[in-house]
Amino acid sequence: MTDTQTSPLVTVTLESGPSSAGSIDDFELFYARRALDRFRTRLGRQGLLDLLAADIEEGNAFLRDGAAASDGRFTAGTTVLTTRGLTSGAFLAWMDKAFAGDENALLAAHPEHYVMTPGAYGSFNVVENIGPHVCSFYMGGWGTDAMAWAEDADELLPESDFPHKMSSNLFLADGTVVGRALTQFGDTADGFTASLTVYAPTACPQDVLEHHLRHYAVEFRNWITAAAVGRA
Structure with missing residues (x-):
């Protein structure tokens, strides 16, 4: 499995490690959604409105x-x-x-x-x-x-x-x-x-x-x- 991520300054390639399918971007999106759901749940509707x-x-x-x-x-x-x-x-x-x-x-x-x-x-x-x-x-x-x-x-x-x-x-x-x-x-x-x-x-x-x-x-x-x- 290879996954290459590029920017204007650097290229990063995931050569091996995770066994699940997906790119580094896919992994990041999963964790970002999980973190966001945690904050929404902990704060609740009124907590979000107050914030x-x-x-x-x-x-x-x-x-x-x-x-x-x-x-x-x-x-x-x-x-x-x-x-x-x-x-x-x-x-x-x-x-x-x-x-x-x-x-x-x-x-x-x-x-x-x-x-x-x-x-x-x-x-x-x-x-x-x-x-x-x-x-x-x-x-x-x-x-x-x-x-x-x-x-x-x-x-x-x-x-x-x-x-x-x-x-x-x-x-x-x-x-x-x-x-x-x-x-x-x-x-x-x-x-x-x-x-x-x-x-x-x-x-x-x-x-x-x-x-x-x-x-x-x-x-x-x-x-x-x-x-x-x-x-x-």
Whole structure:
């Protein structure tokens, strides 16, 4: 077994030792996830909120200012994932169950997930990074008149190909809308395609949108994998 890791300054090759399959990066990811899970478990939800209180205040102020400067305008970006070996229906059934009360499964999908729990009036509270900022926001209005914007979105895909659609405003506790989300799923011959669109206030730096497209890729890949494992 050989595994070569390179950087601009040095090349390191694992020639022998571990008997398990995987690269050094795979080993590091396993241990990083295990350490993160330990800290999340020890701190608990309120402990995490207390620890991140100052970061959340700063992050929410960033989003509030960006929304005010954007005057209701948003910039869209879309991450597309293809899956083989699982239908969209099976995946979305797993998601429904997770969002109904399995916070651990939701948190495990991304290192920068801190809180994911039902909020008041049918909303869902999320504490995670938006770009470099830790923010606490709510998702809500699924399928209601508040989501009329989605009916005219340029990113809306044909119903025949993507019949499973969910849209939401992203808003702060004071009601300020700081983003939007539109997720669309359609089956293929051997799996499904997920089109995951996020809308950031136009005044926000481009890297905020770029990082959330990466965020989508990480969290949905891990949720899809978890759903497949759950069916096995």
